Amino acid sequence: NLTAVLEFRLLGFSSNAHCQILLFTVVLVIYTLTILGNIIIISVVTLEPRLHLPMYKFLQNLSFLEVCYTTTVIPKMLANLLAKRKNISFSGCMAQLYYFISLGATECYLLAVMAYDRYLAVCEPLHYGVVMTAESYTCLAVGCWVAGVFTGFLPCLMVSRLRFCSDNLINHFFCDISPLLKLSCSDTTVTEAVIFILSFLVLASCFLLTLVSYLLIILSILKIPSASGKRITFSTCSSHLMVVTIYYGTMISMYVRPTYNLSSELNKAVSVLYTVVTPLLNPVIYSLRNKAFKKALEK
16 A cells, blocks of 8 residues: 555546547537637737737737646546546656646736736826836736746645555546545645645735726726716726636635545536636637727738
């Protein structure tokens, strides 16, 4: 029972072959649409000079992030849906965990910065051009990526130092924190506490900044006398607000909990939302609800 584990087996979803083929087809279609949708956003923003604004540059970063984020999880998930041995090496598992945490944290930072950008545009329009310069945008974007890279180190290091005995069956479709903690035969109390505190600090601080930004935006919109003015102003923020609500709703329910006692099936269902569905919704929401982007796409 004390034999070191060199690889894990991902149990994934149903063992029924027909269900796995159906699931493979659905996930492959969603993954393809996600990659194409986000590449289109990156390309349109790059090619259209009128979209060379901080708002769309941040969106470009978010789209590139979504491509990396889904690629961290879905290709291995698709391979395992068709493979007989659904295995992943210990080092591969830790690498997947690190990139998943780092990119997830980077998305939190980017969404918070995008909310701040919208706050400046709506509430401080006369100062927007002075505050949100090309240098400011670059510093904020690079800061999000660098902060995300460092955020992933500690959780991954602590999980990798846990002892995993002869049981190597991960009841999940990728190497997530919760099933790895359940699988470990070490005392995970300290690891759980540290990950909970870090998750709380990252998610709560980013969510609070986003929430405050949108409260100030809403108060500013309510002061606009005309109904059409209110509608036009809010339309510039509504897409981002929808993405934020979906993303934080799933992430907070998963990671800001003192103990990782969510049932395995519910855990997998919620994980599908933010690893498969949400990255597809982002390009759809932004492209369909943004008039400037739709005009640029038509052009």
